[in-house]
Amino acid sequence: MKIAIYPGTFDPITNGHLDVIERAAAMFDKVIVVIAINSSKTPLFSKDERLEIAKYALNHIENVEVELFSGLIIDYARKCGARAIIRGLRAVSDFEYEFQIALMNRKLEPSVTTIFLLPNEKYTYLNSSIIRELARYGQDVSEFVPAKAAEKLRKKFEASN
Secondary structure, eight states, X not given: OOEEEEEEOOTTOOHHHHHHHHHHHHHSSEEEEEEEOOTTOOOSSOHHHHHHHHHHHHTTOTTEEEXXXXXXXXXXXXXXXXXXXEEEOOSHHHHHHHHHHHHHHHHHOTTOEEEEEXXXXXXXXXXXHHHHHHHHTTOOOTTTSOHHHHHHHHXXXXXXX
């Protein structure tokens, strides 16, 4: 079975993420979306909220699973037998950072290949930080994120105002 993982913070998952995941799911037998628990980041949503939103958004794709993980992603790739790590690139500015990580992962585990996928051009400007900022100021983000994410963002910021 050809397994790929797609790691990220997903705070929240966006339609750009979904686009990359859907295309990866067509390329692999199984794609595991790995919601990373990163001690250097303070996400808006808890790990359980991010898991809930992602599972809801991805339940229409049979060969996609969603899991939480804390640690080096290459260790998770080894643990689940992944052949590939999927990374989305929106712009040239993403490439340098992702390239360095891909080379380090290849050094640590030569059998795992990093595959860069570009989202559909209509999503190239999207990122979770921008979405959170829009929602913080009461903007409707429903065209940028799955319905469950838009609802949770609205509720989160209504509660804080």
